[in-house]
Amino acid sequence: MRFPGGAELPPDLEDVHRRAVRLERLSLAYLLTAILAVYFTLGSSQAMKGAWLEDLMSLLPPIAFLVAARVRYRPPDRDHPYGRHRAVEIAYLSAALALLFMGVFLIVDSVLKLLGGDHPSIGMVELFDRQVWLGWLMLAALTWSVVPSLFLGRMKIRLAEQLHDKVLYADAQMNKADWMTGAAAMAGVVGIGLGLWWADAVAAILIGTDILHDGAKHTGAAGRDLLDGRPRRYDDGGEHPLSGEIERVVAEAAWVEQAAVRIRDTGHVFNISVLAVPRDGEDLVARCEALAADLLDLDWKVQEALVAPVAELEAAPPELVVPRTSRTE
Amino acid sequence: MFRRPVLLVAILSALVAAGCQFPADVEGTLDRVRGGTLRVGVTHAPPWVVVRDDREPDGVEVELIKRFAAQQDAEVEWVRGSETELMGALHGRQLDVVLAGLTRRSPWQKEVTLTRPYLTTQWVIAAPDQDTADELSDDLEGHEVAVEAHSDIAAKLEEDTDATVRPVDDITEVDGPVAIPDHLLDDLHLVRTDVELDELEHAMAVSMGENAFLVELERFLLDREHEAAELLDGEARP
Numbered sequence: 001m002r003f004p005g006g007a008e009l010p011p012d013l014e015d016v017h018r019r020a021v022r023l024e025r026l027s028l029a030y031l032l033t034a035i036l037a038v039y040f041t042l043g044s045s046q047a048m049k050g051a052w053l054e055d056l057m058s059l060l061p062p063i064a065f066l067v068a069a070r071v072r073y074r075p076p077d078r079d080h081p082y083g084r085h086r087a088v089e090i091a092y093l094s095a096a097l098a099l100l101f102m103g104v105f106l107i108v109d110s111v112l113k114l115l116g117g118d119h120p121s122i123g124m125v126e127l128f129d130r131q132v133w134l135g136w137l138m139l140a141a142l143t144w145s146v147v148p149s150l151f152l153g154r155m156k157i158r159l160a161e162q163l164h165d166k167v168l169y170a171d172a173q174m175n176k177a178d179w180m181t182g183a184a185a186m187a188g189v190v191g192i193g194l195g196l197w198w199a200d201a202v203a204a205i206l207i208g209t210d211i212l213h214d215g216a217k218h219t220g221a222a223g224r225d226l227l228d229g230r231p232r233r234y235d236d237g238g239e240h241p242l243s244g245e246i247e248r249v250v251a252e253a254a255w256v257e258q259a260a261v262r263i264r265d266t267g268h269v270f271n272i273s274v275l276a277v278p279r280d281g282e283d284l285v286a287r288c289e290a291l292a293a294d295l296l297d298l299d300w301k302v303q304e305a306l307v308a309p310v311a312e313l314e315a316a317p318p319e320l321v322v323p324r325t326s327r328t329e
Numbered sequence: 330m331f332r333r334p335v336l337l338v339a340i341l342s343a344l345v346a347a348g349c350q351f352p353a354d355v356e357g358t359l360d361r362v363r364g365g366t367l368r369v370g371v372t373h374a375p376p377w378v379v380v381r382d383d384r385e386p387d388g389v390e391v392e393l394i395k396r397f398a399a400q401q402d403a404e405v406e407w408v409r410g411s412e413t414e415l416m417g418a419l420h421g422r423q424l425d426v427v428l429a430g431l432t433r434r435s436p437w438q439k440e441v442t443l444t445r446p447y448l449t450t451q452w453v454i455a456a457p458d459q460d461t462a463d464e465l466s467d468d469l470e471g472h473e474v475a476v477e478a479h480s481d482i483a484a485k486l487e488e489d490t491d492a493t494v495r496p497v498d499d500i501t502e503v504d505g506p507v508a509i510p511d512h513l514l515d516d517l518h519l520v521r522t523d524v525e526l527d528e529l530e531h532a533m534a535v536s537m538g539e540n541a542f543l544v545e546l547e548r549f550l551l552d553r554e555h556e557a558a559e560l561l562d563g564e565a566r567p
Contacts, residue, residue, distance in 0.1 A: 058373070118537065118538075119536075119537040119539075120537070120538060121535075121538060121540060121543055122352060122540055122543075122546050123442070123444065123445060123540070123543045124445060124543075124544055124547040124548060124551060125445065126551060127475075131547075131548060131551055133352060135352060152550050191355065192352060192538075192540060193351050193352040193542075194351070194352075194353055195350075195352070195353035195354055195355050195538075195540070196355075197355050197538050219513060259361060259528020300409070304553035314459050
């Protein structure tokens with residue numbers, strides 16, 4: 001049996017992953033320009049501060065993804081016998097927390113603004129010797145912080161589906177949060193222009209609620225992953241389909257009377273441990289190795305499969321025990 | 330995706346074309362002021378605002394706001410008070426403008442809105458002749474520089490430079506190096522050194538959210554930096 005190493009992606013996905021890395025680098029570069037653009041048009045207005053902080057916050061997921069992408073495939077060594085796959089989990093938790101804090105900040109800030117009855121002011125600026133209402137510049141800067149985010153988010157979601165990558169997915173959600181706050185800030189600026197001082201705070205609260213919801217969902221999912229919970233889909237939309245298949249393969253092994261199957265999602269690859277009660281003691285080493293090999297062949301995500309023959313399954317929670325389904329020979 | 334912004338711009342253009350104010354006031358200040366009364370809070374801050382008991386206020390800012398009122402066909406109602414009183418009144422929209430020799434660094438930013446600076450002045454160290462000016466530009470260490478006693482600029486001179494501070498009562502009657510605002514250089518026949526002590530961006534304060542009024546006043550002020558400078562020169566002359 002091969003010692004579980006730093007699992008590589010299959011060649012076709014390797015390509016997708018490279019595209020994702022490129023996309024995230026592009027995201028970072030773009031975000032920096034958007035942050036600058038919004039910063040220089042902030043003026044004395046509170047209305048755009050939310051959008052700006054949000055842009056700052058959205059630097060976190062791409063950075064997390066890129067850092068994780070660098071370390072995740074390093075082969076195991078003395079200090080890291082299981083490799084560094086969990087780097088992905090750390091990245092995912094960071095991205096999720098960024099989203100969560102963003103939502104909380106936006107809601108608290110806007111509620112305070114609304115309660116304080118702040119009437120935001122936007123005046124004139126001189127640009128190349130011409131007088132311009134700062135509001136127009138704000139709208140231009142916000143457009144730059146909205147439109148590319150929209151496309152980046154969509155591209156990332158597509159790659160996240162193919163790679164089954166949670167960090168990428170959370171980052172795509174961040175881009176969604178990004179363009180939505182940008183749009184809210186635009187509505188706010190236009191509202192201020194129309195003399196509706198509350199428009200921007202109300203829009204920001206609605207959008208903050210949406211972001212908070214996404215953030216809470218992903219923070220919860222990241223927490224469950226770190227607690228070695230049953231693997232779930234990248235978008236937290238239910239159980240991971242691979243779990244069922246793994247259990248089916250174990251159940252179909254003719255020599256296994258019953259087995260306790262545990263699957264851990266260590267970020268982007270799975271770790272499987274099977275405690276199997278054999279029907280007889282014949283040729284156990286070969287049988288165990290064969291079953292482990294079958295599990296590893298299931299999907300590239302199965303990075304480690306450990307099959308151990310045991311005499312009995314004492315105190316195993318019944319819902320983890322897989323009974324034999326193969327016909328008796 | 331693109332439809333909505335386009336629609337938005339279309340609506341806004343239509344509004345502007347239809348003659349609606351954009352940006353508009355929350356409380357309609359500009360409409361009330363036009364052909365009506367402009368309520369101006371003033372507090373003594375020469376040469377920007379000069380308030381005397383028996384007369385109408387005077388000074389650079391007062392003159393500018395009178396011209397603005399004339400342009401808007403408005404009467405001016407002067408309200409005297411301390412800066413704190415006036416800012417409270419302005420925040421509560423009992424006044425339209427406060428003139429108090431404010432700068433953009435004003436700590437009132439959260440309560441009221443400051444206009445763009447209508448004039449920028451500098452405090453510099455000046456010398457009687459070019460040679461002394463060059464010498465001071467190189468190194469202030471050991472040189473005595475006169476400065477108005479008990480002033481914020483005296484504090485700056487002491488904290489930010491190596492010069493020896495020499496407090497005086499009247500900076501216009503000093504022989505030797507002195508810290509003065511740059512608009513006095515010509516009148517006093519002084520030469521400026523490279524040492525700038527402070528830069529002041531002079532501004533007026535208006536109520537928050539009254540954006541049509543703010544924009545109208547800023548449009549007026551941004552065009553009149555020269556007038557403001559001339560007024561300041563006029564004030565400086567005895």
